[in-house]
Amino acid sequence: MYTYIESGIPLLAAFERHVVVLFGHRSDFSSVGAASPDSQPFVFSSNFNRAFIGNDDNGFPYQVLGIDQTDRGIPHRLSDVQQFVAGLPEKVFLSAEDFQTVVTSILGRPDVGYRRLSPLIRSQQPILRLFLTTGRSFKKRLTDRGMGHPLVQDAYRGLPLPHFIWVCEISHADIYPENVLGEVIWDATRNPYEPDGWIALHYPEMLVVDEGSALNGMQHLLTIPLPSHTHYPIFENNLRRV
Amino acid sequence: MNAQLELIPNQEENSHPLFEDEEAYQKFRASYYEQIKPELDRQREARRLSEEDSRKHFVD
Numbered sequence: 001m002y003t004y005i006e007s008g009i010p011l012l013a014a015f016e017r018h019v020v021v022l023f024g025h026r027s028d029f030s031s032v033g034a035a036s037p038d039s040q041p042f043v044f045s046s047n048f049n050r051a052f053i054g055n056d057d058n059g060f061p062y063q064v065l066g067i068d069q070t071d072r073g074i075p076h077r078l079s080d081v082q083q084f085v086a087g088l089p090e091k092v093f094l095s096a097e098d099f100q101t102v103v104t105s106i107l108g109r110p111d112v113g114y115r116r117l118s119p120l121i122r123s124q125q126p127i128l129r130l131f132l133t134t135g136r137s138f139k140k141r142l143t144d145r146g147m148g149h150p151l152v153q154d155a156y157r158g159l160p161l162p163h164f165i166w167v168c169e170i171s172h173a174d175i176y177p178e179n180v181l182g183e184v185i186w187d188a189t190r191n192p193y194e195p196d197g198w199i200a201l202h203y204p205e206m207l208v209v210d211e212g213s214a215l216n217g218m219q220h221l222l223t224i225p226l227p228s229h230t231h232y233p234i235f236e237n238n239l240r241r242v
Numbered sequence: 243m244n245a246q247l248e249l250i251p252n253q254e255e256n257s258h259p260l261f262e263d264e265e266a267y268q269k270f271r272a273s274y275y276e277q278i279k280p281e282l283d284r285q286r287e288a289r290r291l292s293e294e295d296s297r298k299h300f301v302d
Contacts, residue, residue, distance in 0.1 A: 014300065083296045095289075101281045109277075111270060112260070151256075155249040192282050195275045208260050211247055221260035221267075224250060 002046035003096040004086040007132040008238040012085040013054070013065070015076050022065065022084075024053030024239070033173045036125055041108055044100075045129040045177070052078070091189045092132065092164050098192035099166040100130060103184050106198060107168075114170070118203035120181065127176045129169040129234065132188055135161025137237050145233050148182070149226045152202060155209050161199065164188035169234060170203075179231040187213065204229040 002025060004011055010023040027048040036043050051066040056074045064073035086096075094102075107113050107126075114121040139157065147153045166186040171179065182202040190197035196219040201208040205226060212220030250256055261267040 014296075082299070083292065095285075097285050098282060101285065102278055105274065105278050105281075109274070151250050154251070158247070158249040193275070193279065195271045195278070209249060211249065219267075222249075222253075222257045223260045224257045 001052070001081075001084055002049050003100070003130045004132075005052065006045070006129070006239065007096075009086055009088065009132065012087075013052075013081045014083040014085075015080050016082065018056075018058070018076075020054045020056040020065070020074055020076075022052045022054035024062075025049050026051040026053065026064065027177075029177050032127070032176055040125070042104060043125055043127045043173075045127060048177075088132075089164060094166060094186065094188050094190055094192050094197070096130065096132070099132075099168070099186060099188075102192055102197065103130070103166070103168045103186060104128070106184065106201070107170075112201065112208065114203060117201075117208075118182070118205055120204045121170060121172075124172045124174075127171045127173060129171065129177075129180070130166065131169075131235070131237075132164060132166050133235070133237055134163055135165050136163075138165060138167065138185075138235065141235060145235070146230075148202075148204065148229045148232045149207075151224055151226060152207050155207060155224060156200070159199070159209065159211075161185070162187045162189050165199070167235065171231075171234075175231050177234065180234050181229075181231050204231075 001011055001013070001022070005022060005025050010021055013020050013022050028050050029048050032048060051064045053062060054065055054074060055061045056063055059074065065076060065078055066073065067078050110116060114126065138161065142153050142156055147156065166188045168184040169180040170182045172181065181204050184198060184202070185200040187197045187199055199210050199213050207224045207226055209222055209224065210219050211222050212218050261270060
């Protein structure tokens with residue numbers, strides 16, 4: 001649920017006898033630096049989520065749906081949600097849970113994963129933030145964000161992206177939630193079982209980019225070394241902080 | 243055809259292929275598919291059961 005809302009996609013959350021619309025969330029980043037179990041390879045940004053914000057037609061708009069029920073707000077708890085519906089664009093075939101599976105698998109691999117290719121990321125437990133956006137929105141913010149290195153900006157700008165992309169931003173506790181170190185870009189119009197749906201793997205030390213997908217051809221992965229990389233701001237689209 | 247796309251200046255000199263050869267790449271693809279398939283199958287089945295349950299509860 002969190003990943004769809006983080007992408008700016010409203011949800012219909014169904015309770016026993018009622019449905020409400022959820023479209024925002026409330027996060028608490030005060031615990032971002034707290035130690036997480038080493039058995040977990042990643043910390044997801046959803047771990048910092050404390051409540052959702054929504055409209056219940058039985059009450060006032062912009063009410064809180066929290067872990068615990070409160071006197072004010074939507075008169076349910078988060079655990080009361082029985083089903084939810086996310087209205088995805090027609091050509092988005094990769095769901096949030098499937099994207100989480102494929103992206104964490106690739107990041108954890110011994111050949112192309114961060115442990116092998118990125119000494120900086122492996123120096124701390126990575127924080128992952130997943131969201132769906134359009135290639136156009138992603139490109140529109142390249143200059144403002146800087147992307148850590150001019151070559152990354154050049155490569156992304158010249159790469160024809162699909163209409164919808166899933167992005168997994170990679171960060172560390174000392175710079176999150178303002179900044180990130182890299183990201184994985186995945187073609188959201190792909191079947192999750194296709195092993196070559198990834199378009200870019202951006203670590204602080206290098207950018208791996210699929211030059212072939214840009215021409216609707218076979219995957220052709222190029223590695224571009226990135227000397228003197230810096231962190232850069234997270235991507236923000238239609239869901240803004242208030 | 244791929245050679246026509248220049249993503250960065252002097253791409254030939256400033257980049258190199260991720261995998262040594264086609265065999266290494268195909269080996270990676272096969273191994274990655276085997277890695278993700280069980281979890282994707284499990285999620286697909288969970289979604290199917292959830293949709294079935296939802297249909298019973300909200301539609302029928």
